[in-house]
Amino acid sequence: MNLTRRRALQIMAASVAVPLGVLALRSARGLPQPVQWRGEALGAMSAMTLWSHDKARAERAIVRMRAEIDRLEDIFSLYRATSELSRLNADGRVDAPSRDLVHVLDQSQRIAEASGGKFDPTIQPLWTLHSARSAPDLRNLEAALSLVDYTAISAHIQTVRFEQAGMSASLNGIAQGYITDRVTELLGNEGFENAVIELGETRALGQAPDGTPFRVGLLNPHEPNQVMEHVSLAGASLSVSGGYGQSLPDGTGHHIFDPLTGKSANELAQVAVVAPRAMLADALSTAIYVAGERASAAILSTVAGASAILIRPDGSRLQV
Amino acid sequence: MIAIAENRVRGPRLALLLVLGVLAFTILAMAPARAQSDESGAGPLLTRLTPEVLSAVFPEVTRVEMVEDDGPIAAAAYDGETLSGYVYSTLDVLRAPGYSSTPFDVIAGVTMDGRITGAVVLFHREPYLINDARRTAQLNTFLHALEGGEARLGADSTLPPEFVAGATISSRAMRNAVQEGGRMVLRYRTEEFIVTEPTVDMINFRPMSAAELVADGGVAGARITNADLDAAMAQAGLGDLLPEVPKTGGPDNLYINFVTGYANPPRIGRNGTGLEPYDHLINGMPESTQGIFVATLGGVYDHRGTRYNNLSNDFLLERISVTQGEHTYQFTKPDMIVTPGKIADILVLPTDNEFDPMQPWRADLYANALRPDGSTANFVLASLDYALPSGYILMPEPEPMPAWVEPWLASQGDIAILLIALSVLTFLLANQAWLSRNRRLHLILRNGFLAFTLVWIGWTASAQLSIVHVVNYIKAPFAGLDLGFYLAEPLIVILSIYTAVSLVLLGRGVFCGWLCPFGALQELLAQISRALKLPQWNPGERLQRILWNGKYVSLGLILILVFVAPDAAVVAEEIEPFKTAITAYFVRALPYVIYAVALLTIGLFTERAFCRFLCPLGGALAILDRLHLLNLLKRRPECGNPCHLCERSCPVRAIESSGKIIMSECFQCLDCQVEYYDDQRCPPLAKVRKQLERAKEFGPAPVRVPAGEPA
């Protein structure tokens, strides 16, 4: 084909016209509006906030995400006696488990390994021990500690089981992280660009519609009704570990234990971790909270792109 | 059935014992907690109930007053002088431990019918404090929403949402505590009834006049005038005789005003007869005794007569019978509970009857005519059909709708538009010969539909079918995704079904060529490009055959990644520019926008290049296209040899030089059919036309009609 000058100009003009049209279309739309849902997932107050030009579409997406959350609760919720995790804890094994359960157990073992056992998904016996109303005696503590062993989980697609009788897993944070990740990714997959998913852990999909990162307030561990600072979050997750959340009935401390000693960890007042995925952020923040300041850099280095803000008991702050 | 626990009136005390048992247990078990919370200074309820808290938990209440009884601690909430409900504290009522040893304290209000009016959280040691107004408000919304059954959708406020990360609180324990506390507070002080199946309403009562009862259907009435009497007698063939009870006045004068109804609901039985006769039916008879209420409100006649007093007559109340199904009930004097001073009775049904109050029944009112010989002839004066109105039936709480129903209800309008559009499309495809014969009509309807697909289906309703949906459907058996996950997108569901059916009938072209918004966008741009005479380039036949496989490659890539590397699959799905160009209106990150724009620009010179060579969804449909049952596109023997007109007219080059249409590449645009029917352009047809014209001019000549030509 012989390209005349006229032809070439025509082609160029047409090629420019398309992007111009697209630009016009883009600017014809205003800023997207937020649609928010508040409810409960895995027993915790939860929220999903999506920005969309089409409110009805966002609402339909939320309905679909609730269906997905419900499905995952049937796997991970300790509040549902028939959930896979409840059955695993009761019977020590689950045949034909869901891929989700295998995946989360597998991931939690990896992180346990990387954190040198400071994060351990089989911590539930310690929690059961401490939720009794009196302080545990030493013998019970040792018995419970012997049941905390992430290497004794065998997670395969045919069967998930504990290799030791009496073990039980609490995937609390990490399962919430997984659900947060699933929902965020499904929404991204549906073409949503801006959303904040708070299903036990916080994850930002994209950034705020104005192009800046989302700002998530971080509570002051000493004054928990005050926001201490804001963390910028864009396409990443934030997980906060602190002892103030749930104190123990026996009065010996709070709900985050050192899997190696069985005692509540107390070296840090609060750890906030930003990581690409909520499941990782949760595991990292728990592990650092337990392992303390010195191990924090090493633990963080296991996940690319992770950073942390540590608050010491005296209120001083350290960015890692 | 109905389970009533009127605690201090009568009936089984099981419920009360249960409540007390739970209470005692709770208090015992929580003894240490009580000590702790008392330490932490939770004062009496009224001191914690500041005006601020009260207005949050029970708006529209003017006054609260502690209830002085032995029940769960609560304050009665009054609006003026009427008792609206109760205010209570979960700490007092349940001493509920959450995760934490410190029992949280939620103050909440409950109305008399068990609706939570509001809840405020007062924590002692935990991070939620009343002076944190924003989060208290969030929690209130949350508790409200859950009390309504299901957290509803929607933005709480017009303010930009704020996010705070920190300790998660156990909403579950709190919600349960609020609900259980409300139930305990109410159960002690009100009747509680649980309806599990439609049940006659024995609970609600308010004074009602006979007229009101007739108006709402609680009783059925018949006003019978002298004229009606004459008519009834004539009907019975007794028109010549006189009634036993003589009428007075003219034809419009009242003979009897009779009413009847099911006596057991207090609104009917008690209003109809008064407290005493009604109480006799309900409490003075064996359990579950049923009665029929009958009354004469005026006229010279009445439903009783006098003969029911006579032993000789077996005390039979001969003027009334009640019929349900095959059973007819008659009553005698001992069956009557009479109302002193009124002609109103409750007729007690036999205890071993099969009478079902939920089913309709009929009451017949009889009268006698006097024969000349002094004997009497019985006839039906009036038949009253009766059915217990729904207002007298308690229905069990309806099962909450599954969440996916909401979008279907909310988008009824959109569903209607889509269904109309699909009907139009079905019509066009079914009548494609008619459509193709008129070039202008085809142009207008075809482009009109494409514009609709792009602007409405795509940009307005965001109903772009995509490979993501196909992947979800394929994954469903493995992922165990909830059905609601699929059903929550009504338009996508409808489009998927239509596409599947059309795929089996006609092939992939129906979706790709008519219902895909991105396809429509490309085709409309291409039409403009062609109108502007921009150069068009298409690969040669051999190269095109190779390029066609591109879409199967991208489909295969996505399908493999979905199962081996789901994260990468999400990236691979971005081969589709649909999200960018349609659902997000190009408001996306720059690389996506550049990609989509590039595809559109290529489309200007090579029509639907993306659809033909790259689209994974098109690939999936094209594979399944092999199954299609019908082929409506017309061909002639000359197609391909020697004629190549259609081949060149096909914008996507789906017609090979042999003249064969490759259906898996055809978009059902019907352009080739327009040529096929064009007797100016289609050479075989033009030849026939010319022969015919010549025949008209020069007389008949042998004509060969090409095969395939419709008569």
Ligand code: SF4
């Ligand atoms: S021109 Fe004919 S063969 Fe080509 S896409 Fe249209 S209908 Fe199919």
